[in-house]
Amino acid sequence: MVFPTPDDGADAPIEFSSDTFLMEQALRQARRAFQAGEVPVGAIIVQGSTIIARAHNQVETLRDATAHAEMLALSQAQEALGDWRLTDCDLYVTKEPCPMCAGAIVHCRIRRVIFGVGDSKGGAAGGLLNLLQQPTLNHRSEITPGVLEAESLAILQSFFRAAREAAKEKRSNLGPENPELS
Numbered sequence: 001m002v003f004p005t006p007d008d009g010a011d012a013p014i015e016f017s018s019d020t021f022l023m024e025q026a027l028r029q030a031r032r033a034f035q036a037g038e039v040p041v042g043a044i045i046v047q048g049s050t051i052i053a054r055a056h057n058q059v060e061t062l063r064d065a066t067a068h069a070e071m072l073a074l075s076q077a078q079e080a081l082g083d084w085r086l087t088d089c090d091l092y093v094t095k096e097p098c099p100m101c102a103g104a105i106v107h108c109r110i111r112r113v114i115f116g117v118g119d120s121k122g123g124a125a126g127g128l129l130n131l132l133q134q135p136t137l138n139h140r141s142e143i144t145p146g147v148l149e150a151e152s153l154a155i156l157q158s159f160f161r162a163a164r165e166a167a168k169e170k171r172s173n174l175g176p177e178n179p180e181l182s
Contacts, residue, residue, distance in 0.1 A: 017049045019092070019114055023148040026092040026116070029056040029069065030155050036061060040155045043069035043093040045077040045086065045110075052089070053077040069093060070101035074108050086110050094152040096123030096145070102131035105141060112142040116152025 029042025033056035045053040055072035094116040102124035
């Protein structure tokens with residue numbers, strides 16, 4: 001039997017304020033969204049070394065198109081601090097923010113946005129466009145992309161694969177005599 005030696009990192013302290021650790025907390029929220037049948041995006045907001053907000057997508061649950069993880073986390077953080085200005089806060093989110101969320105992030109003056117997987121079709125933190133660093137706006141957020149990117153991508157792919165399979169199964173269960181097909 002081989003035991004770990006002190007040089008192999010087994011005794012290394014866990015850095016609770018590292019981007020990787022904090023993104024894992026956002027991924028925990030994404031898993032909650034997945035379990036609820038929501039697009040699995042999770043977000044947390046950190047001030048210093050304290051998580052002040054945790055949220056996941058709840059668009060379907062709340063029947064609210066604006067109930068993205070980032071929007072819900074921003075609202076929680078504002079409530080926690082008693083201020084709409086979140087200038088010394090960082091947002092960790094598993095997927096690159098959309099234009100709606102990026103606009104709210106800029107208005108709340110989030111210091112830094114750390115995201116997992118980019119979105120070249122609709123991302124507003126450098127994917128499709130970059131609202132977070134738009135020179136004509138009153139605030140710009142620092143951007144750190146690609147933290148736990150593979151894990152963030154995997155949960156999204158798993159969700160959409162399952163959704164496609166469920167839709168296919170539903171279609172195959174509807175026979176030609178079913179009026180829903182006409």
